[in-house]
Amino acid sequence: MIGDWIDIGPTTQISPGNARTLPVQGGEEIAIFHTLDNQFYALVNKCPHKHGPLSQGIVHGNVVTCPLHSWNISLKTGEALGDDKGCVPTIPIREDAGRLYLKRDALVSAKAPEAAV
Amino acid sequence: MNAPNLVKIPEGDLRERLVVVGNGMAGCRAVEEILARDADRFAITIFGAEPRVNYNRIMLSPVLAGEKQFDDIVINTAEWYVENDITLVSGDPVVAIDRAAQTVTSASGRIEAYDRLLIATGSEPFIIPVPGKDLAGVVSFRDLDDVDRMLAAAANGGHAVVIGGGLLGLEAAHGLSLRGMDVTVLHLMPTLMERQLDEAAGWLLKSELERRGQTILTGADTAEILGKDGKVVGVKLKDGREIPASIVVMAVGIRPSTALARQAGLDVERGIMVDDHMVTSDPAVMAVGECVQHRGICYGLVAPLWEMCRSLADAAVAAPTGYTGSVTSTKLKVSGIDLFSAGDFSGGADCEDIVMRDAARGVYKRVIVKENKLVGAVLYGDTADGSWYFDLLKREEDVSDIREALIFGQAFAQGGGALADPNAAVAALSDDAEVCGCNGVTKGTVVSTIKGGACSLDAVRSQCKASASCGSCTGLVESLLKLTLGDDVKSGPKTVCKCTTFSHDDVRRLIVEKELKAIPQVMQELTWKTPDGCASCRPALNYYLLCAWPGEYVDDQQSRFVNERMHANIQKDGTYSVVPRMWGGVTTPDELRAIADAADKYQARLVKVTGGQRIDLFGIKKEDLPAIWGDLNAAGMVSGHAYGKSLRTVKTCVGSEWCRFGTQDSTGLGIKAEQMTWGSWMPHKFKIAVSGCPRNCAEATIKDFGVICVDSGYELHVGGNGGIHVRATDLLSKVTTEQEALDVCAAFIQLYREQAWYLERTAPWIERVGLDYVKAQLFDDPEAVAKLAERFHYSQQFMQDDPWARRAAGEDAELHQHLAEFRPFPTMQMKEAAE
Numbered sequence: 001m002i003g004d005w006i007d008i009g010p011t012t013q014i015s016p017g018n019a020r021t022l023p024v025q026g027g028e029e030i031a032i033f034h035t036l037d038n039q040f041y042a043l044v045n046k047c048p049h050k051h052g053p054l055s056q057g058i059v060h061g062n063v064v065t066c067p068l069h070s071w072n073i074s075l076k077t078g079e080a081l082g083d084d085k086g087c088v089p090t091i092p093i094r095e096d097a098g099r100l101y102l103k104r105d106a107l108v109s110a111k112a113p114e115a116a117v
Numbered sequence: 118m119n120a121p122n123l124v125k126i127p128e129g130d131l132r133e134r135l136v137v138v139g140n141g142m143a144g145c146r147a148v149e150e151i152l153a154r155d156a157d158r159f160a161i162t163i164f165g166a167e168p169r170v171n172y173n174r175i176m177l178s179p180v181l182a183g184e185k186q187f188d189d190i191v192i193n194t195a196e197w198y199v200e201n202d203i204t205l206v207s208g209d210p211v212v213a214i215d216r217a218a219q220t221v222t223s224a225s226g227r228i229e230a231y232d233r234l235l236i237a238t239g240s241e242p243f244i245i246p247v248p249g250k251d252l253a254g255v256v257s258f259r260d261l262d263d264v265d266r267m268l269a270a271a272a273n274g275g276h277a278v279v280i281g282g283g284l285l286g287l288e289a290a291h292g293l294s295l296r297g298m299d300v301t302v303l304h305l306m307p308t309l310m311e312r313q314l315d316e317a318a319g320w321l322l323k324s325e326l327e328r329r330g331q332t333i334l335t336g337a338d339t340a341e342i343l344g345k346d347g348k349v350v351g352v353k354l355k356d357g358r359e360i361p362a363s364i365v366v367m368a369v370g371i372r373p374s375t376a377l378a379r380q381a382g383l384d385v386e387r388g389i390m391v392d393d394h395m396v397t398s399d400p401a402v403m404a405v406g407e408c409v410q411h412r413g414i415c416y417g418l419v420a421p422l423w424e425m426c427r428s429l430a431d432a433a434v435a436a437p438t439g440y441t442g443s444v445t446s447t448k449l450k451v452s453g454i455d456l457f458s459a460g461d462f463s464g465g466a467d468c469e470d471i472v473m474r475d476a477a478r479g480v481y482k483r484v485i486v487k488e489n490k491l492v493g494a495v496l497y498g499d500t501a502d503g504s505w506y507f508d509l510l511k512r513e514e515d516v517s518d519i520r521e522a523l524i525f526g527q528a529f530a531q532g533g534g535a536l537a538d539p540n541a542a543v544a545a546l547s548d549d550a551e552v553c554g555c556n557g558v559t560k561g562t563v564v565s566t567i568k569g570g571a572c573s574l575d576a577v578r579s580q581c582k583a584s585a586s587c588g589s590c591t592g593l594v595e596s597l598l599k600l601t602l603g604d605d606v607k608s609g610p611k612t613v614c615k616c617t618t619f620s621h622d623d624v625r626r627l628i629v630e631k632e633l634k635a636i637p638q639v640m641q642e643l644t645w646k647t648p649d650g651c652a653s654c655r656p657a658l659n660y661y662l663l664c665a666w667p668g669e670y671v672d673d674q675q676s677r678f679v680n681e682r683m684h685a686n687i688q689k690d691g692t693y694s695v696v697p698r699m700w701g702g703v704t705t706p707d708e709l710r711a712i713a714d715a716a717d718k719y720q721a722r723l724v725k726v727t728g729g730q731r732i733d734l735f736g737i738k739k740e741d742l743p744a745i746w747g748d749l750n751a752a753g754m755v756s757g758h759a760y761g762k763s764l765r766t767v768k769t770c771v772g773s774e775w776c777r778f779g780t781q782d783s784t785g786l787g788i789k790a791e792q793m794t795w796g797s798w799m800p801h802k803f804k805i806a807v808s809g810c811p812r813n814c815a816e817a818t819i820k821d822f823g824v825i826c827v828d829s830g831y832e833l834h835v836g837g838n839g840g841i842h843v844r845a846t847d848l849l850s851k852v853t854t855e856q857e858a859l860d861v862c863a864a865f866i867q868l869y870r871e872q873a874w875y876l877e878r879t880a881p882w883i884e885r886v887g888l889d890y891v892k893a894q895l896f897d898d899p900e901a902v903a904k905l906a907e908r909f910h911y912s913q914q915f916m917q918d919d920p921w922a923r924r925a926a927g928e929d930a931e932l933h934q935h936l937a938e939f940r941p942f943p944t945m946q947m948k949e950a951a952e
Contacts, residue, residue: 008937015336016307016316017675020936032936036649036675037462038311053691056679056739058652061470065652067679067687072652097372097387107939 005094005101008032011040012098019055019064021045022102028110030091031055032100033075035062041075042093042102046112048073048086088112132160136221136231138211138377140165142174143406143422144237145193150430152201158434161203162229164221167260168208170195174260175419178450181264181292214381216399233401233433236378236389240371240407240417245280249342254349255365258289270364271296278302278352278362280339282309284449286368287326291451293366294331301360302326303337303352305369313447313458315648317474318481318497320637325454325479334360373408373415388415393439394432395425405429411442418445446507448500457503460493460510461485462648468492473524474644475499481641482524483648489517495648502526543596552597553590556582563597573607574598574618591618591644613875614653616645621657621874628665636662636673650676657875660762663798664870667912674929680760683932684920685742693742694735695721696759697749698795701769701787701807702730711752719745729766729804731757739933747925755919758795762876764803764866767791768816772809772826781826783809786855790824790862796916797866797909800873800882805862818846821869821879822862831858835865835891836883844880847888850896861895864905867912868894 014020014034022030022042031045031054039062045055052068062075072081078088089110092103135151137144140163148161165171176190198205206223213222220230242257244250256266267289270277274297279290282304294300302309308319309326323333338355342365351361373388384390384398388410391397395405405425407417416422421443428440446459468487474480480498484491484506490513494506505527509516516523519530546552548561558581566581577594578585584594595618598606613621624643633639636658640650650658655676662670680686685693697712712732716724722736737745746756759765767790770776772783787807794805806817807824817823819839823846825832830853834846849865852858868891873882883891895901924933 006939008939012305013931013936015931016311018932020931020934022936023938025938025940027939030939036308036316038306038308050689051691052689053687056683056687056691058655058678059675060649060651060655061647063651068689070652098370 004104006104006107008100008102010099011095014040017059019057019059021053021055024107024110027108028089028112030102030107030110032093032102033059033064035059035075037062039075040093040095040100042091043073043075043078044089044091044110044112046088046115047071048078048080048088048113049084049115051112051115054088086113130160133158133232134230135159135161135233135235136229137161137163137235137237138214138221139163139235139237139239139406139408140167140171140205140207141237141239141406142171142192142419143239143408143426144235145171146422147235147237147403147405147426147429148201148203149193150426151434154430155434156201159233161201163198163203163205164209164211164223164229165205165207166210167262169261170198170205170207172261175450177258177261177264178288178292180261181258181267181289182295182452183292184452187261211377214377214402216381216383216402219401231401233403235429236397236402236404236408237406238374238377238408241374242367243370243372244367245339245369247339247341249344249349250367252342252344252349252365253347254344254363255342255367258285258366258368259371267293267364267366268296271298273363274298275363276301276351276361277364277366278360279366279368280352281366281368281370282306282333282335283312283368283370284310284447285371286366287322288450289366289368290326290331293364294329298364299332300330301332301334301362303339303354303360304333304335305338307335309333309335310447310449310458313495314456314497315462315483315495317483317637317640317645317648318456318458318495320635321479321481321497321641322449322454322456324638334358371407371417373410375408378404378408386410393428393441394437395429395440396432403429403433411440414442416443416445418447420445444507444511446503448503455496455498455500457496457500457506458494459503459507460491462493462495470648471524472646472648474641476642476644479641484524486516486520486523489515489520491516491523540596540600543593544600552593553583553585556585558583560597563594564601567598567601572598572602572605575620576607613657614651616640616647616650616654617643618646619643624658625661625665625872628661634662634666634670636676660798660800660875664912668915674932681762683739683742684746684756684760684924685737686760688735690736692736692738694733694759695737695742695745695749696727696731696733696757697754698757698791699731699754700791701767701784703769703784703788704732708752708754711749711754715745715748718748727759727766729759730768731759731766733759740935743924743927743930743933746921750919750922750925755795756921761798762801763796763798764791764794764805766804767794768804768806768820770807770809770814772807776809778812779809779826780828781809781831781855783807783815783824783826786824786826786831786858787815789855789859793859793863793913794866796918797870797913798916799866799870800875801878803866803869803879819843820846822865824858824862829853831855833858833861833865836879836888838878838880840878842880844884847883849888849892860902860906863909864895864902865891867905867909870909870912 016034016036019031019033029045033041047066049071052066054064056067057064063072071084078090080086091106094101171193173190179185209223209225211221212224220228222228242259256263277293277298277300279286279302282302290300290302309322340355341353343351349365353359375385378389379385389404391409395403397404431438449456471484473482483495485493491509522530546560550560552560563583571577571580584591659673659676716734719741721734725733727733767787769784769787773779804820805822806815806820808815808817809826819837823834832851833849835849837846838844
């Protein structure tokens, strides 16, 4: 249904290998990734470790490496990979006729976990 | 119901009336499926917009390329329509559907009543809305008329531009190229066919097309199609480039053709909504092909048609079976280029990539396995196993038994139990089988080398040269080590990362030897094990290429660590710190005022003097970076590169100009050194200091390059470090003039740039190679310093370009801007996101 999905603009706004951000008033900032494989993912823009801005990390495969302490986060599941433990919420995203849509309820309710101390 | 144009049904015909809108592949296939089940069920009328019989649209590419004629691609001849008692109304498209009256009306005014209606209107090309899109000579690539227009243009030769580097665009470009035109392909994305290919395969494809004489421009955004006297003469890009063209083919994509269904009030989203039996929201109306949306998906390929038409016919005339969606695969119909892709290659936490590259044959293969099942495949150069992989994928077969040998293809993986183990396959090779094609090394030679004491990959490479060149036989050599030594195999020197078996030195050497000039090219030629590398190797390769090919290699922003991409230092809260350059640590009241104004204006939360004699403004938001840089630029300051693996600062003392102990103008020399070296990218950060006397107030003996001025000249020190492991410098040499000091500085930096490993500071580099080695490289050949310095200065002419000024002028603005802002609460409109 229209309204359940929020139009966030054309796919061409994010070049492959890059991420852009979407602040949500009263909620968490969302990072939208475009991988070199041409897939799109949306995650809360906070590493589960120390809340580093994932949108600024290097994207390889479907993994982003956090710019603060090089944790590797799966763009698909939001989970920390390797020996690190933690998970950041993902937002369902879909591409339709060259535009990107985010699931409204997930966007509004997404909450980052507490950062490690 | 007494409209004058209503076509009368012959009296006595009790058959249901089936009207098909669309004489294309989908409509006709559906009719064939229905006829096969019950030939007498319907009285059938087919309306087609094109004035011809049904032909195989996907074969238009070979027609354009001159490999086939129109007659070769006809599916249903005029006789077929007659034999099956089908009324064909061609060249007269249906323009309206009256669902209440159950009639359709054609453009010519013909009205036809139906009991069942089948909509198969297909899709239409997407025309990008740029000025000039309606000029004569701008065509799409959808039907035979388009092909005729292209052939007419090609007859006069000249330049053609194809907009869109997807499947259709590349096939059009290939055809026009074969017809003798000079073709340029414009593609918005950085990778050709990015929907079907990953970066690695896209790069291989691009190189091959370029080798064939096409010009491929990626990241090319069309601004305008230029015309003269109503006819196209060229294309203008947003970056200002203009490409001449006597014909422009628009092939950026297709969209379902839904206008008719929408006007008839059927449920339409992107496509006409259908259920599993291809029935629309009106039970009397069916739809099939590229115009439909089934379970949320619109297909743009031919394969799903067959399944859709089968289920449609089953439901319409026999027992309903239902269509559950299709897994699609893609092949490019460009002769001589083998390319296959299928399924999902986006990977995932629970997915495993298996990559095989054969640089010598130009082969790239990647299969993706998830929960013991094959979920995706990308093949370039050798697609023989495409159908096998596709079959495994569609059948969701458990591949755990053949997992190890899966990437080698069907013959290998299914060649019997023993061969499914790659080690066993290698063991089965005869002693005279050639293992390394580049150096002509047989299995027997490799094994005897290993038995002779070479117990690591590196030792084998250095002793018998097997896998020392292109590296594609590395896996075989590793298997032989394992077979011969069991667990006694020693690991070699540190590789760049887990993506490769090559060391930093090998990668650097091979980049130069094989003239590798792009990251995907390095990964292909050196048989990288991952599709697009990782956060360790991408920045390293980017630096190595930048160093090897100054002025030629284009820096890859996606391979830069955040600080170098943003030209500022990220802080723990995600804000940045900004450090303007102060040459030799010298500033002026005007500069300080500008810095103070900027700190106020952009609400810097901390202003700190750094260890390198600079001023650091903390807490700047990424959105504000271009503006603050613009302000600092206006006051004459450039980027301080406090964020880069590059020259950081030149720290100085006041020297002989002011200090009663000073022996030389250390401040002046420091400024000259900084002006010579700023902007140069290095393996790691690089610090310089110049002290005016041995009291060494500038702390030159813990810098990468330190100068201690003495009465008789300048002592040059290298390899110092004040970090975790404090290391005092080694004395490199002593010179008598400023110019000599600067020359050795440039030469030393270039040696470090060309030989150190990425992320290796000068201190560990010198510990590793030895001071004597560095001295020998610099001073054994009396020309060495001059030659190294010359290479450094050559590179610097491309590096000394203030990145802040470019960003302040608007370059890469998207890196600093939010995509949009979402305010969920105040309003409840459909579209709240501002662009």
